[in-house]
Amino acid sequence: xxxxxxxxxxxxxxxxxxxxxxxxxxxxxxxxxxxxxxxxxxxxxxxxxxxxxxxxxxxxxxxxxxxxxxxxxxxxxxxxxxxxxxxxxxxxxxxxxxxxxxxxxxxxxxxxxxxxxxxxxxxxxxxxxxxxxxxxxxxxxxxxxxxxxxxxxxxxxxxxxxxxxxxxxxxxxxxxxxxxxxxxxxxxxxxxxxxxxxxxxxxxxxxxxxxxxxxxxxxxxxxxxxxxxxxxxxxxxxxxxxxxxxxxxxxxxxxxxxxxxxxxxxxxxxxxxxxxxxxxxxxxxxxxxxxxxxxxxxxxxxxxxxxxxxxxxxxxxxxxxxxxxxxxxxxxxxxxxxxxxxxxxxxxxxxxxxxxxxxxxxxxxxxxxxxxxxxxxxxxxxxxxxxxxxxxxxxxxxxxxxxxxxxxxxxxxxxxxxxxxxxxxxxxxxxxxxxxxxxxxxxxxxxxxxxxxxxxxxxxxxxxxxxxxxxxxxxxxxxxxxxxxxxxxxxxxxxxxxxxxxxxxxxxxxxxxxxxxxxxxxxxxxxxxxx
Numbered sequence: 001x002x003x004x005x006x007x008x009x010x011x012x013x014x015x016x017x018x019x020x021x022x023x024x025x026x027x028x029x030x031x032x033x034x035x036x037x038x039x040x041x042x043x044x045x046x047x048x049x050x051x052x053x054x055x056x057x058x059x060x061x062x063x064x065x066x067x068x069x070x071x072x073x074x075x076x077x078x079x080x081x082x083x084x085x086x087x088x089x090x091x092x093x094x095x096x097x098x099x100x101x102x103x104x105x106x107x108x109x110x111x112x113x114x115x116x117x118x119x120x121x122x123x124x125x126x127x128x129x130x131x132x133x134x135x136x137x138x139x140x141x142x143x144x145x146x147x148x149x150x151x152x153x154x155x156x157x158x159x160x161x162x163x164x165x166x167x168x169x170x171x172x173x174x175x176x177x178x179x180x181x182x183x184x185x186x187x188x189x190x191x192x193x194x195x196x197x198x199x200x201x202x203x204x205x206x207x208x209x210x211x212x213x214x215x216x217x218x219x220x221x222x223x224x225x226x227x228x229x230x231x232x233x234x235x236x237x238x239x240x241x242x243x244x245x246x247x248x249x250x251x252x253x254x255x256x257x258x259x260x261x262x263x264x265x266x267x268x269x270x271x272x273x274x275x276x277x278x279x280x281x282x283x284x285x286x287x288x289x290x291x292x293x294x295x296x297x298x299x300x301x302x303x304x305x306x307x308x309x310x311x312x313x314x315x316x317x318x319x320x321x322x323x324x325x326x327x328x329x330x331x332x333x334x335x336x337x338x339x340x341x342x343x344x345x346x347x348x349x350x351x352x353x354x355x356x357x358x359x360x361x362x363x364x365x366x367x368x369x370x371x372x373x374x375x376x377x378x379x380x381x382x383x384x385x386x387x388x389x390x391x392x393x394x395x396x397x398x399x400x401x402x403x404x405x406x407x408x409x410x411x412x413x414x415x416x417x418x419x420x421x422x423x424x425x426x427x428x429x430x431x432x433x434x435x436x437x438x439x440x441x442x443x444x445x446x447x448x449x450x451x452x453x454x455x456x457x458x459x460x461x462x463x464x465x466x467x468x469x470x471x472x473x474x475x476x477x478x479x480x481x482x483x484x485x486x487x488x489x490x491x492x493x494x495x496x497x498x499x500x501x502x503x504x505x506x507x508x509x510x511x512x513x514x515x516x517x518x519x520x521x522x523x524x525x526x527x528x529x530x531x
Contacts, residue, residue, distance in 0.1 A: 021071070023047045023092035024167075027153070028302050030098060032172035034151050034203025037082045037103040041303040044074035047092045058087040059103075067092075079103050082200035102149060104201025105194060106304045107410075109187035110217070110296075111311035113210030114351070114402075117395055119188055120181030127392040133455055134397035138185070147175040149201040150191050152183040157209045159216075160294035161240065161282050168298045172203075184208065186310050189403025190410075197411055205302060207295045209285055213314045214326045216291040222333040223288060228325065233288050240281035247280050254278065286314075300337050306344030306414065307334070308406050312371065313350060313394060316363035316510070323370035328377050346381045346409045347371060349527055351389030351396045355510035364510035368527040372426065381409035384424050387453045387524045391511050400456055405523070421445035424523035425489075430504060430530045436494040437471065437504050438486070439530075444519045447488035451518035459522035468515040469493050470508060471501045478505065491517070505529035 025045040035041050043055055043063075051067040055075050063075035080086070084102035089095060109115055122138045153172045158165060173179040180188070184206050191202040215232075223233035246252060260274035281287050315323050331345050349368040355361040368386075375382055383405035388398040412419040425441035425448060441448065450466055453459035471481040471493055481495040481504070493504045507515040507527040517525040 021046070021048050022094045023051070023053060023090060023096060025090060025096060025098075026166070026298070026302075027168050027170045028205070028299060029088070029090075030172060032100045032102075032151055032174060033098060033153075034102045034104050034106055034172070034201050035079045036106045036303040036305060037079055037200065039303060040076050040078050042074055042076055042301055043088070043090070044072065045090070046071050047073055051092045054089075054091045056089045056091075057101075084201065102151065102201035102203070104149065104203060105198065106203040106205065106302070107187070107191070107194075108299070108304050108307040109184050109190075109204050109206040109208065110307060111186075111208050111309050112212045112314055113208075114313070114395060114399075115184055115186050115206070115308075115310040116208035116210045117185055118182050119185045121395070122185055122397045122399065123181075126390070126397060128390060131390055131393075131397055131455075134400075137400065137456065138397060142180045143177055145175050145180050146177070147192075147195065150175045150188075150195055150204075151201070152187065152204040152206065154182075154184075154206040155295045155298055157285070158294035159283055159285050159287070159290045161287055161290055162293070164293045164297040165295070166298055168295075185399040186402050186406075187308065189400050190308055190406045191403070193404050193407035194410065194415075197407075197417060198415060205299055205304065207291075207299060208310075209291060209295070211314055212285050212291060212311070213318055214311060214323065214330060215288045215319075216285055217296065217311075218289060218326065218330050219292045219333055219337065220289040222329055226329060229329065236288050240284075240287060243278055243281050247278060296334070300334075301339055303340065304338070304343060306346065306410065309345065309347040310402070311347075312367040313364075315367050316350075316355070317360050320363040320366040320370065323367045324373045327371065327374045331374075331377050331380065342379045344379050344381070344410065344414050345377070346383070346406050347374075348383045348385050348402065348406065351385040351398075351402075352387070352391065352509075352511045352513060353389050353394045353396070354391045361510040362508075365505075365508040365512075365527055368507075369505075369529050372526045372528055375426070379413075381413065381422065382526065383409070384524045384526050386507055386512055386515055386527065387459070389511070391513065398456070408523075421519055421521035421523055423526070425517060425519055425525035427506075427526065427528035427530065428489075432501065433492075435499050435501065436492050437501050437530075439491050439493060439504055441489050441491075441525065443523075444489045445521040445523070447520050448485045448491065449518050449520050450485070450516050451522065451524075452516060453522070453524075459518050459524070461520070462516070464516065466491065466517055468507045468509070468512045470505050471495045471498045472503045472505075473498045473500050474502060476503075478508075503530045505531070 047067045055063045059080040067073045086101040088098040187204045223229045257276045390396040408422040411417040423443035426443045428440045428442045431438040449461045451459040466483040469481040469483040470478045472478045479497045483493045
């Protein structure tokens with residue numbers, strides 16, 4: 001009888017402890033993490049309601065909070081100057097120790113495949129032999145680079161049609177021959193340049209998905225609060241609801257897909273495996289707000305210095321003329337949700353690539369120009385990439401110059417380094433002078449030049465005519481134009497076929513091979529149209 005009483009008493013006191021939820025942290029708060037230096041960062045997680053949570057950092061800062069009624073908690077902690085390693089200890093019903101923490105610069109890396117593709121994606125032979133030296137460069141970088149102060153964590157590609165995700169599964173990794181191949185190539189070379197010139201730790205938080213449009217990266221709230229975006233969102237959701245009802249019906253059979261699949265198997269599974277006729281919208285990464293819900297929400301509001309964005313290829317044939325509006329809306333959306341002011345947001349005009357048809361070719365140029373117009377948003381910047389693309393590959397190997405050009409913006413604007421020029425020439429204004437048009441540029445550095453760039457070498461001045469300028473009159477028919485540099489910041493454009501010109505455009509193609517207007521610092525002029 002005494003034994004039974006002992007067991008009963010033990011269960012009464014021990015069982016509640018066993019049932020208590022352990023303190024949990026967002027995956028960002030894990031070994032090898034990088035925190036933004038010299039600021040105040042949020043740290044958050046989950047625990048029992050009314051549980052006391054204590055956070056203590058080895059650099060001397062402490063914080064305490066009681067878990068809210070929904071099981072969430074968040075504290076703010078001051079961070080030290082650059083360096084480490086440090087420890088952060090989080091205590092409640094259990095204790096979590098985060099080891100090897102560095103304090104430095106944290107950047108968000110977002111977009112589609114040219115951000116998503118890791119270093120290992122660029123080690124296969126190039127489609128054109130002239131770009132093979134770039135492949136060799138990347139191979140050597142992966143094999144030899146070692147830098148424990150450059151770290152990376154990636155959010156898994158996840159769609160969520162309705163609910164926001166607040167956590168993910170992932171780990172911080174650093175630059176070693178075994179791990180570098182897993183790091184976003186664009187982000188890696190951006191961070192490498194920061195590491196070289198700032199000599200502080202750099203952490204990359206990656207949320208990207210190949211093939212994604214811009215539309216899934218905006219929040220539902222942004223769509224519903226904007227009358228210009230709301231109709232598209234509601235229409236997409238209505239169609240999604242109908243498709244889900246169809247696909248998830250008990251007796252639904254995709255007869256066309258089953259027929260193609262049967263033929264594919266009969267032919268020895270040669271070629272690409274057929275895809276279902278209708279994709280369940282729950283799994284469709286193109287649905288508006290799905291990637292914001294499934295990926296971005298899981299890292300907000302982790303303290304960042306800023307964001308770099310490489311996307312737009314998929315919008316060349318989907319609402320290209322509206323890209324500026326979506327991009328500016330998205331930047332405002334993210335800044336509002338992060339609640340850390342107008343953090344830096346830098347993006348790229350797309351690299352050159354032969355497109356499948358005229359619609360895609362024009363759309364590519366349109367998206368590039370729409371990006372240029374988005375520079376009106378405060379604290380933004382743009383790198384231009386058409387001179388480092390590959391005609392036969394939508395994923396060009398030269399992410400080295402992509403990273404460098406994005407880094408120029410950050411190094412000057414955010415870290416106050418003396419940089420002669422951070423942009424190539426940007427269209428400022430036009431003046432019509434009878435049968436010619438004068439174009440004035442900003443960001444000319446020490447002056448305009450006709451230039452050429454080969455692989456990773458700096459662009460250099462050449463004695464050739466300017467190329468890829470076009471001019472149009474009232475009929476809006478574009479004709480190839482001649483152009484000359486007439487001063488440090490101006491060119492003159494004309495065509496004998498257009499006696500009364502109104503507009504000028506430059507590099508208006510998916511593959512403007514030979515476009516050659518630069519500033520003397522070697523940065524290419526942005527794609528533009530004066531329309």
